[in-house]
Amino acid sequence: MKVQENLRDIARKLLVNKEATLVIGYAPGSEVSRVIPAFIRKEEEVDHLIWNPLCVNNLAKYLLDYNQEPGKVAVVVKGCDSRAIVRLIQDNQIPREKIIILGIPCPGLLDPETVASRLNPNTQILSASLNEQAFSIQTEEGIFTFSRNESLLEKCRSCEHHTPVIADFMLGEEIPPANRVDPFEKVKKLEDLPVKDRSDYWDKQFQRCLRCYACRNVCPACTCRECVFDQAEPCWIAKANNLSENTAFHLIRAFHVAGRCVDCGECDRVCPVNIPLTLLNRKILKDIKDLFNVPTPGTNLNELPPLGSFTNSDPDEFM
Amino acid sequence: MNAYIITRDNLRTWIDALIRDYTLVAPVREEEKVSLFKPVGSFTEIDLNYTNSTISPKGWLFPQTEEMFFFFTSDNQINLEDACKPGTTILFGLRPCDVKGIIALDPVFNGTYQDCYYQMRRQNTILVCLCCTRVERHCFCNSMGGGPTNGEGADLLLTEMEDGYGIEVLTSRGEELVNKYHQLFAVDGDNRVSKTRDEMGKKLASQFSRKVDISGIKEFLDQHFELPYWNELAQRCLGCGICTFICPTCHCFDIFDQSPDGESGVRSRCWDSCMFSHFTRMAGGHNPRPTKKERIRNRFLHKLKYHRDRYNLDGCVGCGRCINKCPVNIDIRQIIADLQEVARYDQLPLS
Amino acid sequence: MTNCRSHNPLRPFPATIIKIIDETPDVKTFQMVFDDPEVMENFKQKPGQVAQISVFGVGEATISITSSPTRKGLLEFSVKKVGMLTSALHRLEPGCKVGIRGPYGNHFPYEKMKGKDLLFIGGGIGLAPLRALIDFVLAEENRKDYGNIEIIYGARSVDDLCFKYDILERWPQMPGTKVYTTIDRAEQGWEGHVGFVPAYLEEINPTPKNKYAITCGPPIMIKFVLQALEKMGFSDDQVITTLEMKMKCGIGKCGRCNIGSKYVCLDGPVFYLSQLKQLPPEF
Numbered sequence: 001m002k003v004q005e006n007l008r009d010i011a012r013k014l015l016v017n018k019e020a021t022l023v024i025g026y027a028p029g030s031e032v033s034r035v036i037p038a039f040i041r042k043e044e045e046v047d048h049l050i051w052n053p054l055c056v057n058n059l060a061k062y063l064l065d066y067n068q069e070p071g072k073v074a075v076v077v078k079g080c081d082s083r084a085i086v087r088l089i090q091d092n093q094i095p096r097e098k099i100i101i102l103g104i105p106c107p108g109l110l111d112p113e114t115v116a117s118r119l120n121p122n123t124q125i126l127s128a129s130l131n132e133q134a135f136s137i138q139t140e141e142g143i144f145t146f147s148r149n150e151s152l153l154e155k156c157r158s159c160e161h162h163t164p165v166i167a168d169f170m171l172g173e174e175i176p177p178a179n180r181v182d183p184f185e186k187v188k189k190l191e192d193l194p195v196k197d198r199s200d201y202w203d204k205q206f207q208r209c210l211r212c213y214a215c216r217n218v219c220p221a222c223t224c225r226e227c228v229f230d231q232a233e234p235c236w237i238a239k240a241n242n243l244s245e246n247t248a249f250h251l252i253r254a255f256h257v258a259g260r261c262v263d264c265g266e267c268d269r270v271c272p273v274n275i276p277l278t279l280l281n282r283k284i285l286k287d288i289k290d291l292f293n294v295p296t297p298g299t300n301l302n303e304l305p306p307l308g309s310f311t312n313s314d315p316d317e318f319m
Numbered sequence: 320m321n322a323y324i325i326t327r328d329n330l331r332t333w334i335d336a337l338i339r340d341y342t343l344v345a346p347v348r349e350e351e352k353v354s355l356f357k358p359v360g361s362f363t364e365i366d367l368n369y370t371n372s373t374i375s376p377k378g379w380l381f382p383q384t385e386e387m388f389f390f391f392t393s394d395n396q397i398n399l400e401d402a403c404k405p406g407t408t409i410l411f412g413l414r415p416c417d418v419k420g421i422i423a424l425d426p427v428f429n430g431t432y433q434d435c436y437y438q439m440r441r442q443n444t445i446l447v448c449l450c451c452t453r454v455e456r457h458c459f460c461n462s463m464g465g466g467p468t469n470g471e472g473a474d475l476l477l478t479e480m481e482d483g484y485g486i487e488v489l490t491s492r493g494e495e496l497v498n499k500y501h502q503l504f505a506v507d508g509d510n511r512v513s514k515t516r517d518e519m520g521k522k523l524a525s526q527f528s529r530k531v532d533i534s535g536i537k538e539f540l541d542q543h544f545e546l547p548y549w550n551e552l553a554q555r556c557l558g559c560g561i562c563t564f565i566c567p568t569c570h571c572f573d574i575f576d577q578s579p580d581g582e583s584g585v586r587s588r589c590w591d592s593c594m595f596s597h598f599t600r601m602a603g604g605h606n607p608r609p610t611k612k613e614r615i616r617n618r619f620l621h622k623l624k625y626h627r628d629r630y631n632l633d634g635c636v637g638c639g640r641c642i643n644k645c646p647v648n649i650d651i652r653q654i655i656a657d658l659q660e661v662a663r664y665d666q667l668p669l670s
Numbered sequence: 671m672t673n674c675r676s677h678n679p680l681r682p683f684p685a686t687i688i689k690i691i692d693e694t695p696d697v698k699t700f701q702m703v704f705d706d707p708e709v710m711e712n713f714k715q716k717p718g719q720v721a722q723i724s725v726f727g728v729g730e731a732t733i734s735i736t737s738s739p740t741r742k743g744l745l746e747f748s749v750k751k752v753g754m755l756t757s758a759l760h761r762l763e764p765g766c767k768v769g770i771r772g773p774y775g776n777h778f779p780y781e782k783m784k785g786k787d788l789l790f791i792g793g794g795i796g797l798a799p800l801r802a803l804i805d806f807v808l809a810e811e812n813r814k815d816y817g818n819i820e821i822i823y824g825a826r827s828v829d830d831l832c833f834k835y836d837i838l839e840r841w842p843q844m845p846g847t848k849v850y851t852t853i854d855r856a857e858q859g860w861e862g863h864v865g866f867v868p869a870y871l872e873e874i875n876p877t878p879k880n881k882y883a884i885t886c887g888p889p890i891m892i893k894f895v896l897q898a899l900e901k902m903g904f905s906d907d908q909v910i911t912t913l914e915m916k917m918k919c920g921i922g923k924c925g926r927c928n929i930g931s932k933y934v935c936l937d938g939p940v941f942y943l944s945q946l947k948q949l950p951p952e953f
């Protein structure tokens with residue numbers, strides 16, 4: 001819980017010294033397995049801030065709501081989230097000097113459903129720790145251990161940057177990547193299927209899309225002032241919910257974030273009908289990596305997105 | 320009314336017969352964590368062990384996209400043709416909260432202006448409710464006037480029993496569904512079914528993770544429209560359509576035309592969400608609910624006050640779906656609890 | 671079994687545009703008749719009510735019926751071009767087919783207004799709903815039921831004045847009727863009043879005695895008109911206005927036009943100021 005103490009200390013200092021007017025972080029949610037994004041403006045509220053292995057939300061996109069904030073805004077980011085910050089800075093969505101990045105080296109998160117299945121929803125987490133094999137969570141009702149193997153959040157198994165790639169304050173010790181599962185494992189499996197099977201697979205997924213646009217709204221790469229899906233004229237895709245319009249939506253969405261998706265996994269997490277958006281995004285990410293030999297977008301502030309820049313070495317077989 | 324008992328084997332026969340004679344829509348496990356109501360082709364596709372479908376079954380009465388009518392132009396005449404032609408459908412295995420959700424939708428599509436699309440489907444749909452056998456952690460139907468074994472509003476009520484299923488007939492339409500296949504059912508002479516259901520009800524009553532107290536909430540909201548609390552909630556809301564689309568009682572829709580050639584086409588309606596920013600944005604740009612604050616307030620006032628004002632029914636049945644799926648943990652149980660605090664102390668004690 | 675064909679409130683009746691009048695550069699008045707004479711006969715609107723106008727393939731929009739019910743055999747709609755549907759409507763010509771469903775909403779309380787003087791205050795296209803009531807009370811069969819009529823109307827410029835024939839020629843000649851017209855800024859060839867409607871209203875300073883004031887126009891105008899009326903001593907029950915919210919169904923189903931628990935499409939669009947003050951400020 002040292003990170004949590006550091007976090008509160010720094011947040012308090014920032015607010016007291018008026019270096020920041022707002023700190024965006026995590027607070028306990030309505031049940032033990034959930035956290036909520038918290039918007040802290042007062043010193044007295046700083047102790048609401050928490051850090052535990054359930055802090056899954058990527059808070060970077062909230063920065064867009066505070067573009068007009070008079071002072072600076074501090075935001076808590078994990079490794080994956082930090083790429084979103086880079087993304088937003090590169091897209092000129094937020095000026096670097098307006099934000100204070102509170103980086104947390106994150107060893108991996110717990111799957112909230114697994115936690116929910118074992119803990120009384122109405123208890124509070126008192127402390128959490130992690131060793132090589134297991135998370136242990138202490139609540140008022142005792143200590144619960146969750147093996148890493150069984151309870152680690154899927155996206156964390158292939159985590160590329162446990163330590164944020166950009167930060168003004170690093171709230172813990174750097175964590176090197178270790179035992180990383182190949183992020184493209186599932187993509188490769190799918191690639192190996194015959195076209196018909198792949199097409200059936202995606203039809204089945206897209207068929208149930210609700211077009212609730214949560215995946216878009218949460219995405220740090222989706223920053224258009226007016227999204228094409230909201231435009232009435234011209235009408236790019238009809239409001240009708242059916243396989244053809246839904247497929248159009250999914251392809252447009254995937255291509256709009258191609259080369260800019262930072263692989264934070266938020267779209268996949270928020271989807272109410274479990275459409276595997278990560279799989280779609282990673283297919284494109286894999287192709288881009290194969291074609292341009294670039295790091296995951298958002299890794300490096302000085303490296304422009306491959307599809308938004310040109311170099312003489314770009315592949316050009318199609319010409 | 321009458322009660323019957325059906326063995327597990329006979330249930331299978333019954334359902335397969337129903338599938339033959341009607342369109343049967345039942346819970347299906349679509350993916351490991353996704354359960355949906357879908358038309359089924361055989362008993363084996365059905366998952367009666369589900370707790371709560373991912374999306375409410377309201378779509379079978381009020382589809383996400385519904386063609387209303389086709390239009391054709393010829394010789395400078397406009398001809399319209401209605402699109403809605405439903406046959407009799409059985410919604411099988413509905414949970415009590417979803418039956419209550421349908422009851423909450425009924426008056427919306429009723430009244431001076433009869434919504435014939437909904438009415439046609441509703442009149443042609445038989446509701447077969449299945450009592451719950453466990454309570455999920457987000458369920459709070461018992462706080463909203465319902466309960467896991469309260470099948471009010473359904474045509475038939477099923478209760479799982481040791482040796483099969485108990486069937487209580489609640490309407491004459493339900494009775495028909497039993498009579499037609501009477502050889503599969505044994506009459507429940509000694510009230511075993513209702514006894515089993517009562518016991519299950521008592522057992523489940525203690526399993527709710529949270530009891531929510533809505534008393535006085537509407538009256539408080541009658542007096543307090545402007546509350547800083549809504550700002551606080553709105554900060555984290557994503558303004559997505561999840562909570563409204565999966566909710567059994569949300570009914571907002573949009574109307575739109577599609578016409579490839581401008582001569583003929585179709586007018587349809589589709590679910591819309593009061594959480595979307597363009598929902599109330601008028602031509603010229605004026606928007607009476609311009610920020611997430613007004614929109615989230617509207618959603619919760621709709622659930623907790625407006626629906627009551629208009630129809631004297633709660634706008635929330637406590638199914639817990641929005642709690643489960645909201646990506647930022649906007650939890651209506653917590654909102655109700657917070658509003659109780661706000662009402663009592665005039666502010667949240669913590670902030 | 672319910673049948674869609676017999677009562678489907680969401681299904682419009684085919685109608686034909688018979689005449690189009692250019693009011694201003696962006697407002698046109700459309701005269702329409704239902705293709706089925708029986709539908710025309712049975713369409714019984716009251717002043718202040720609206721209809722949903724369809725251009726098939728484009729959509730629908732809520733438009734006030736601006737002709738008085740006393741004028742039989744046709745309906746008039748004055749439409750400002752602001753978006754998709756209204757632009758499509760502006761592209762149509764006489765003879766083109768449209769759809770109409772309605773009438774919807776409540777209406778001006780013309781029964782209660784009997785024996786009273788009436789003060790109309792309109793701005794821009796906001797005169798459209800008022801015009802239905804003005805022509806209703808000025809109709810021969812009703813004129814004796816109402817007292818004096820004052821109409822204050824303004825627009826940005828002479829070009830932007832709607833219903834020029836009515837305000838400049840027809841109404842001023844009616845017995846017991848006074849029309850005050852104003853434009854925002856002075857213009858060559860205009861000899862009438864110059865200035866904003868609320869200021870003109872204060873200048874005219876009508877007495878609230880035995881009178882109803884009915885106002886409709888841009889929100890900012892309404893705001894200052896309401897303040898001016900209050901200053902002159904009009905009570906909240908003497909002041910009537912109409913509200914605008916985005917609409918789709920027009921029949922209280924689609925859930926979009928609510929202000930608090932009221933639906934503007936069912937419970938409005940006409941409200942007394944006293945009712946308006948009971949509503950949450952969300953319009």
Ligand SMILES: Cc1cc2nc3c(=O)[nH]c(=O)nc-3n(C[C@H](O)[C@H](O)[C@H](O)COP(=O)(O)OP(=O)(O)OC[C@H]3O[C@@H](n4cnc5c(N)ncnc54)[C@H](O)[C@@H]3O)c2cc1C
Pocket residue numbers: 232600601602603720729730731732733734735748749750751752753754755756757795798799913914915916917918939
């Ligand atoms: C009670 C009432 C009476 C009205 N009377 C008139 C009138 O007499 N003349 C006139 O020109 N206009 C009137 N309006 C406004 C008119 O309805 C809108 O200007 C029109 O709907 C805009 O449609 P659009 O497709 O051109 O605009 P878009 O911006 O393309 O709108 C798309 C759709 O949104 C809805 N919508 C958008 N703005 C409004 C709005 N302001 N009010 C209602 N629905 C809206 C409509 O369904 C419309 O089809 C009235 C509105 C209301 C609520």
Ligand code: SF4
Pocket residue numbers: 208209210211212213214215216267270271272273274275
């Ligand atoms: S979050 Fe899921 S259901 Fe919603 S629009 Fe995205 S893919 Fe579709």
Ligand code: SF4
Pocket residue numbers: 215218219220221222257260261262263264265266267268277281
């Ligand atoms: S597309 Fe999904 S994974 Fe990629 S940046 Fe957006 S939310 Fe994150």
Ligand code: SF4
Pocket residue numbers: 214555556557558559560561562563594644645646647648649
């Ligand atoms: S409350 Fe939750 S589910 Fe609803 S719009 Fe907001 S973020 Fe989406």
Ligand code: SF4
Pocket residue numbers: 562565566567568569622634635636637638639640641642651
């Ligand atoms: S508001 Fe939430 S809990 Fe209530 S009925 Fe709707 S989805 Fe269920």
Ligand code: FES
Pocket residue numbers: 916917918919920921922923924925926927928933934935936
């Ligand atoms: S316009 Fe649909 S509810 Fe009023």
